[in-house]
Every structure is written in C-alpha cells, then in structure tokens.
Amino acid sequence: MSQSPSALSILWVLIERDLRTLVKSPWILISRTMFFFIQLFVFATLVNKLVNIPGFNYFEFYSVGAVVSTITSIAFIIGADLFEEEELGLLDYLLSLPFGHSLFVFGRALGGAVRALIYCAPMMILVAYLDGMLTPTAVLGSYVVLFVLATGISGLSITLAMVIRNENRFDVVIAMAELATVRVSAAIYPLYYIPKVIQPAAAVSPVTSASDLIRLLVLGTPTGAYELVELALFVAIFFGLGSVFLFRKLEGGRFE
Amino acid sequence: MxxxxxxxxxxxxxxxxxxxxxxxxxxxxxxxxxxxxxxxxxxxxxxxxxxxxxxxxxxxxxxxxxxxxxxxxxxxxxxxxxxxxxxxxxxxxxxxxxxxxxxxxxxxxxxxxxxxxxxxxxxxxxxxxxxxxxxxxxxxxxxxxxxxxxxxxxxxxxxxxxxxxxxxxxxxxxxxxxxxxxxxxxxxxxxxxxxxxxxxxxxxxxxxxxxxxxxxxxxxxTLRGRDVIELKLKEPMPELLGEVTKVEEVHDARFEGDVLKLELSNGRELLPHMINVVTAKGGQIQSANLKEPSLEDVFLHYTGTKLT
Missing domain, CATH: 3.40.50.300 (P-loop containing nucleotide triphosphate hydrolases)
Incomplete structure (x- = not known):
C-alpha cells in the first residue's frame, strides 16, 4: 500500500505533468521560439533602422516585449489543456486522484505559470545579454515579474475555459484574448504611439506593467510603483476568478 | 467495506x-x-x-x-x-x-x-x-x-x-x-x-x-426448477410424454420436432435416470443436452431484458 503524499509534493507532481505535456508538444515550442527569434532579429532589427528617435532604441524596447508576449502566449495554453481534459474525460481521472479540488485548481494555475516561465527563461537571459544587463538582479527580478504575469494569464485562460462551453468558440475567444492582451499594451510599441482610443486600456494592461517593470530592470527605463500594483491586481483578480470558476465547475457543475 | x-x-x-x-x-x-x-x-x-x-x-x-x-x-x-x-x-x-x-x-x-x-x-x-x-x-x-x-x-x-x-x-x-x-x-x-x-x-x-x-x-x-434436458431421438415418440411426466421433478415435457424437451428440477442428477426411462420405452437417443440456468438467465429473470 502507499503513503499519502504531502500537499507540496502533489503540487509538484501536478506542475510536473504540465511540464511533461508541454515538452511533448515540440511544435508548439518550436513555432513560438521561431516566432520569437524572427520577430527579434528580423522585425525589431529592421524597424530599429527605420525609427529615428533620439535616445530611443527600438530593438532594446522590443526585445523585452518579445519575451513578455511569448510568456503570455504560453500561459494561455493552460486553458486549452483544461478544455481538452474536460472533452476527453481526463478530468474524471484527475478528480479521482488523492488530492482536494482546491489543491488541483491551485496546481493547474501554478503549472501553467511555471512551464511558461521555464520556457521563457533562456529567452530572458538572451535579452538581458543583448540589452547589456546580464546581471543576477536583472534576470531574477525579470523572472519574478514574468512568473507573476504568467500566473495571472493562466488564471484568465482558466476562467475563459470554464465559462465557454463550445470548443470552436473557445479557440476563437482564446486567440482574440491573446491578441488583445499583447496588442493592447506597451509590450511591442511605446504607449505614446498607441492610438488614443485604446491608450487608456493599454496603460492599465498587465502586459504593459510587466514590460515596463522588466524594462526598468534591464534597460533602466523609469517607471512608477503603480505598475506593480496593477500587475498584482490583475493576478489577484484572474487567479482568483480562474480558481473560483474551476472550483465551482468541479463542485457545482459536475456535482449537480 | x-x-x-x-x-x-x-x-x-x-x-x-x-x-x-x-x-x-x-x-x-x-x-x-x-x-x-x-x-x-x-x-x-x-x-x-x-x-x-x-x-x-x-x-x-x-x-x-x-x-x-x-x-x-x-x-x-x-x-x-x-x-x-x-x-x-x-x-x-x-x-x-x-x-x-x-x-x-x-x-x-x-x-x-x-x-x-x-x-x-x-x-x-x-x-x-x-x-x-x-x-x-x-x-x-x-x-x-x-x-x-x-x-x-x-x-x-x-x-x-x-x-x-x-x-x-x-x-x-x-x-x-x-x-x-x-x-x-x-x-x-x-x-x-x-x-x-x-x-x-x-x-x-x-x-x-x-x-x-x-x-x-x-x-x-433462485431459478431452481428451470433446468432443461433436451434428448434428441431418432424419431418423435409422443407416447413417451406420459412416462417422463411420472417423474415428480419434471414440470413440463414436450416434443419439438424429434427433440424431447423436459423442464425439471435437479437436471444434473436426473439426467441418467431420464435417459434410462426413455431407452426403456424403446427410444433411441442420438444426443443429450443439459441446460442449467446461467447468470444471463438470472439477469433476464430479474430485469426482464437480455444483457447483450
């Protein structure tokens, strides 16, 4: 017979599963990695030559945004995973395993964030190196920001997966959400140049906050403490919402 | 438990x-x-x-x-x-x-x-x-x-x-x-x-x-009494029906073509005896078959439906 594993080891095993399944889908990783490198070394290099603003280096600006948008994209996958697990009936198996629903919810959101961070960690080192700030403080600080952002995005993705019941609709909504989260932000272009109508939304975007905070760490670009508050608020709202929706689905919807 | x-x-x-x-x-x-x-x-x-x-x-x-x-x-x-x-x-x-x-x-x-x-x-x-x-x-x-x-x-x-x-x-x-x-x-x-x-x-x-x-x-x-013995004879012999139903455990006897079908209790024990009864009256048995209630019969009995 077996011993009951501790909550921590359960959390780790849940995260490990998310890591394993991601590693086993190399085309997702390869396509997103290729996108990152092409955008960085082709798009950003080219645009940098076209932009002529004194004291502004678009390549450096974009490099940070590229990592932030990549981690956003990876963190969104967790919702699709959950949706698929529900469709395939895998959720029944997971719910029969010896851990509580709240631990399961926490583990899945955390798993989405951890695997996104692990995937983007080398990219962040490369960007810090290219931007001339390859220091432990800059890199570790950036990791913290990226992890916090990924946790919030995982929560948002789980929320969408729990609210939307139709698979096709879910694919469209998740693609739109990903697009909006990255494009309506200052990840890949400065806030000042964003059309006025979406500027307020971009200003409070968590992706903007994460990008600005990492730019502070690796480029020394000044930013306000409010970015931290915005990011924390986003995480609190969506990690909380995602958890509540998933928990309600497990306790409510399935347990009629 | x-x-x-x-x-x-x-x-x-x-x-x-x-x-x-x-x-x-x-x-x-x-x-x-x-x-x-x-x-x-x-x-x-x-x-x-x-x-x-x-x-x-x-x-x-x-x-x-x-x-x-x-x-x-x-x-x-x-x-x-x-x-x-x-x-x-x-x-x-x-x-x-x-x-x-x-x-x-x-x-x-x-x-x-x-x-x-x-x-x-x-x-x-x-x-x-x-x-x-x-x-x-x-x-x-x-x-x-x-x-x-x-x-x-x-x-x-x-x-x-x-x-x-x-x-x-x-x-x-x-x-x-x-x-x-x-x-x-x-x-x-x-x-x-x-x-x-x-x-x-x-x-x-x-x-x-x-x-x-x-x-x-x-x-x-629980389905005792529902055993069936099927004796395939060379030719049908309706006169056997009176003989076999004299055995107390036999509830029903009939011919289906040249097959004598007996519904009875304790079929396993009575099979040799029933063969003796038939052969004693001149019946020429070509094959004998005993059917006891299966779990499928139990299922059918309690649910009224077949499983497969």
Missing part, C-alpha cells in the same frame, strides 16, 4: 442511479453487472467522489465520500472504461506519474511498473506515445495504473473490453492476485462470463436500480 445507503444520482433531472443500497465486503470481488446505461459507471464515480450523490451516502472503509472525499480518494484507484490519461505520454511515463501522485515510493514504483509491463508484454511498447497504440494496448495501460497503485479499494470498469482472450485471462489473474493481497475489488462489467468467473458476489443493475445482489451460484439457485 463499502456501503451504499439509498444512493440517488441525477443529471439534469434524469436519474442515472435510483436508491441503491448494498454493501461490498472487505477483500471480496464484487461484480457490478448491467447493460450500458444501467448506472454502473455513475455509481462507481459517485463512490470515487468524482460525482456527488444527489441523495444518500456512500461510505468507504467508514469514510463518507461527501464529508471526507480526500480520505476516500486515498483508498481508491479506478481503471476507467475508456483510457483516461495523457496520450501524448508513453505508458511508462503515465504509470510513473500515476504512481507518484498516489504516493508509491520510487523503487517500489519502478519495480511494479516493470512487473506489470512485463506481464502485459508491453516492455517495448512502453516507450511509445500511447496515442499510437491499439485500443487493446491502451486498455491494458489503463488497467496497469491500478496494478501499479495496488489500492485498498480497486475499481475496474469493463476491464477486459477490447482485450483478446490471453489478455483477458491475464487481467483476471492479476485482479485475483490483487484481492489475495487484501484489496477489495469492484468490477463493473456487462460480460456475463466475466462476472460469473470473477465475482464472489454480483450486484445486478438495471435502469439505475440494484435489482438483486448475491453470489452467482446462489442467484442461479
């Missing part, structure tokens, strides 16, 4: 389980028999805390699934009807993960995985991603999770579906071993031979209700 106390489960006002009350004893193999849609899987899922009963209680080793679900889940392992695991992973990875999450020590886990894969002849295929494997192999891996976990309460939902005959026998042997080691086994099946061979007791489910519970032989015994 598992106790179902007036368990009801509905999905959007449609009741899949209706007032099931029964007990599964420690270290027994309890066969849950019924056609698809009878409520077997829903009852199992309710026991495993995946579904919450609409009404009633399920107690596993004294722990209520509604109030102590985590304690119950520590005791239970389920091999589902369809393979439920990450098909992107290999069989070994699936079993390793299942072993880890159910708290099996690494060395023991690896030994059990090696043993189970070897028994199923899957040592080589265990390196392939499971989505590439056949339906039977996927089913073996689903069962293998429980043989690696070896839980206190092992639940198998149609464990031999999609399997060939040697694999079925292997699974039956492994389930027997599991019970011999001290596990209580709940075996949901719609295969009569499986329920008959494997179960210490059988629960017959129909339309969400548990219509009868008991050892297979005892259930068959």
């Amino acid at each position: 598992i106790e179902f106390r007036d368990v009801w489960k509905s999905f959007k006002n449609v009741y899949a389980v209706r007032g099931v009350t029964c007990t599964v004893q420690d270290k027994e193999i309890f066969g849950l028999l019924g056609p698809n849609g009878a409520g077997k899987t829903t009852l199992i899922m309710t026991m495993a805390t995946v579904y919450r009963a609409t009404k009633g209680d399920v107690l596993v080793e004294g722990h209520n699934v509604n109030t102590e679900p985590e304690r119950v889940k520590e005791l239970i392992g389920i091999a589902f009807q369809d393979a439920k695991y990450d098909r992107i992973l290999t069989a070994r990875e699936i079993l390793q993960w299942h072993g880890k999450v159910t708290g099996i020590d690494k060395s023991l886990r690896e030994k059990r995985i090696d043993d189970t894969l070897a028994k199923f002849g899957l040592t080589t295929e265990a390196r392939k991603r499971t989505w590439t494997l056949s339906g039977g192999t996927k089913k073996k891996i689903e069962n293998a999770k429980i043989f690696v976990q070896r839980p206190k309460v092992a639940v198998f939902d149609e464990p031999t579906a999609y399997l060939d005959v040697p694999s079925r026998l292997m699974v039956w042997e492994m389930i027997d071993e599991l019970r011999d080691e001290g596990s209580t086994v709940v075996l949901a099946t719609n295969m009569m031979d499986e329920a008959d061979r494997m179960s210490d007791r059988v629960g017959i489910m129909s339309k969400g209700e548990m219509v009868q519970v008991g050892p297979p032989d005892k259930l068959k015994g």
Whole structure:
C-alpha cells in the first residue's frame, strides 16, 4: 500500500505533468521560439533602422516585449489543456486522484505559470545579454515579474475555459484574448504611439506593467510603483476568478 | 467495506442511479453487472467522489465520500472504461506519474511498473506515445495504473473490453492476485462470463436500480426448477410424454420436432435416470443436452431484458 503524499509534493507532481505535456508538444515550442527569434532579429532589427528617435532604441524596447508576449502566449495554453481534459474525460481521472479540488485548481494555475516561465527563461537571459544587463538582479527580478504575469494569464485562460462551453468558440475567444492582451499594451510599441482610443486600456494592461517593470530592470527605463500594483491586481483578480470558476465547475457543475 | 445507503444520482433531472443500497465486503470481488446505461459507471464515480450523490451516502472503509472525499480518494484507484490519461505520454511515463501522485515510493514504483509491463508484454511498447497504440494496448495501460497503485479499494470498469482472450485471462489473474493481497475489488462489467468467473458476489443493475445482489451460484439457485434436458431421438415418440411426466421433478415435457424437451428440477442428477426411462420405452437417443440456468438467465429473470 502507499503513503499519502504531502500537499507540496502533489503540487509538484501536478506542475510536473504540465511540464511533461508541454515538452511533448515540440511544435508548439518550436513555432513560438521561431516566432520569437524572427520577430527579434528580423522585425525589431529592421524597424530599429527605420525609427529615428533620439535616445530611443527600438530593438532594446522590443526585445523585452518579445519575451513578455511569448510568456503570455504560453500561459494561455493552460486553458486549452483544461478544455481538452474536460472533452476527453481526463478530468474524471484527475478528480479521482488523492488530492482536494482546491489543491488541483491551485496546481493547474501554478503549472501553467511555471512551464511558461521555464520556457521563457533562456529567452530572458538572451535579452538581458543583448540589452547589456546580464546581471543576477536583472534576470531574477525579470523572472519574478514574468512568473507573476504568467500566473495571472493562466488564471484568465482558466476562467475563459470554464465559462465557454463550445470548443470552436473557445479557440476563437482564446486567440482574440491573446491578441488583445499583447496588442493592447506597451509590450511591442511605446504607449505614446498607441492610438488614443485604446491608450487608456493599454496603460492599465498587465502586459504593459510587466514590460515596463522588466524594462526598468534591464534597460533602466523609469517607471512608477503603480505598475506593480496593477500587475498584482490583475493576478489577484484572474487567479482568483480562474480558481473560483474551476472550483465551482468541479463542485457545482459536475456535482449537480 | 463499502456501503451504499439509498444512493440517488441525477443529471439534469434524469436519474442515472435510483436508491441503491448494498454493501461490498472487505477483500471480496464484487461484480457490478448491467447493460450500458444501467448506472454502473455513475455509481462507481459517485463512490470515487468524482460525482456527488444527489441523495444518500456512500461510505468507504467508514469514510463518507461527501464529508471526507480526500480520505476516500486515498483508498481508491479506478481503471476507467475508456483510457483516461495523457496520450501524448508513453505508458511508462503515465504509470510513473500515476504512481507518484498516489504516493508509491520510487523503487517500489519502478519495480511494479516493470512487473506489470512485463506481464502485459508491453516492455517495448512502453516507450511509445500511447496515442499510437491499439485500443487493446491502451486498455491494458489503463488497467496497469491500478496494478501499479495496488489500492485498498480497486475499481475496474469493463476491464477486459477490447482485450483478446490471453489478455483477458491475464487481467483476471492479476485482479485475483490483487484481492489475495487484501484489496477489495469492484468490477463493473456487462460480460456475463466475466462476472460469473470473477465475482464472489454480483450486484445486478438495471435502469439505475440494484435489482438483486448475491453470489452467482446462489442467484442461479433462485431459478431452481428451470433446468432443461433436451434428448434428441431418432424419431418423435409422443407416447413417451406420459412416462417422463411420472417423474415428480419434471414440470413440463414436450416434443419439438424429434427433440424431447423436459423442464425439471435437479437436471444434473436426473439426467441418467431420464435417459434410462426413455431407452426403456424403446427410444433411441442420438444426443443429450443439459441446460442449467446461467447468470444471463438470472439477469433476464430479474430485469426482464437480455444483457447483450
């Protein structure tokens, strides 16, 4: 017979599963990695030559945004995973395993964030190196920001997966959400140049906050403490919402 | 011990389980028999805390699934009807993960995985991603999770579906071993031979209700008096009917073509005597056949429907 594993080891095993399944889908990783490198070394290099603003280096600006948008994209996958697990009936198996629903919810959101961070960690080192700030403080600080952002995005993705019941609709909504989260932000272009109508939304975007905070760490670009508050608020709202929706689905919807 | 106390489960006002009350004893193999849609899987899922009963209680080793679900889940392992695991992973990875999450020590886990894969002849295929494997192999891996976990309460939902005959026998042997080691086994099946061979007791489910519970032989015994002897004669001899019905245990006798059909009690004991009666009157018997009530007859008797 077996011993009951501790909550921590359960959390780790849940995260490990998310890591394993991601590693086993190399085309997702390869396509997103290729996108990152092409955008960085082709798009950003080219645009940098076209932009002529004194004291502004678009390549450096974009490099940070590229990592932030990549981690956003990876963190969104967790919702699709959950949706698929529900469709395939895998959720029944997971719910029969010896851990509580709240631990399961926490583990899945955390798993989405951890695997996104692990995937983007080398990219962040490369960007810090290219931007001339390859220091432990800059890199570790950036990791913290990226992890916090990924946790919030995982929560948002789980929320969408729990609210939307139709698979096709879910694919469209998740693609739109990903697009909006990255494009309506200052990840890949400065806030000042964003059309006025979406500027307020971009200003409070968590992706903007994460990008600005990492730019502070690796480029020394000044930013306000409010970015931290915005990011924390986003995480609190969506990690909380995602958890509540998933928990309600497990306790409510399935347990009629 | 598992106790179902007036368990009801509905999905959007449609009741899949209706007032099931029964007990599964420690270290027994309890066969849950019924056609698809009878409520077997829903009852199992309710026991495993995946579904919450609409009404009633399920107690596993004294722990209520509604109030102590985590304690119950520590005791239970389920091999589902369809393979439920990450098909992107290999069989070994699936079993390793299942072993880890159910708290099996690494060395023991690896030994059990090696043993189970070897028994199923899957040592080589265990390196392939499971989505590439056949339906039977996927089913073996689903069962293998429980043989690696070896839980206190092992639940198998149609464990031999999609399997060939040697694999079925292997699974039956492994389930027997599991019970011999001290596990209580709940075996949901719609295969009569499986329920008959494997179960210490059988629960017959129909339309969400548990219509009868008991050892297979005892259930068959409830249909005593329903044995049938068929004697194929060279030619019909209606005059024999009067002779054979003189035997007290014979309830009915008739000819169907050249076959003399006798419905009686204790057919096994009376077969030689009935042959003597017929041959003494000049009947030339070409073949004799004894039909005793099967579990299928029991099922038909209690549910009014055939299983297959």
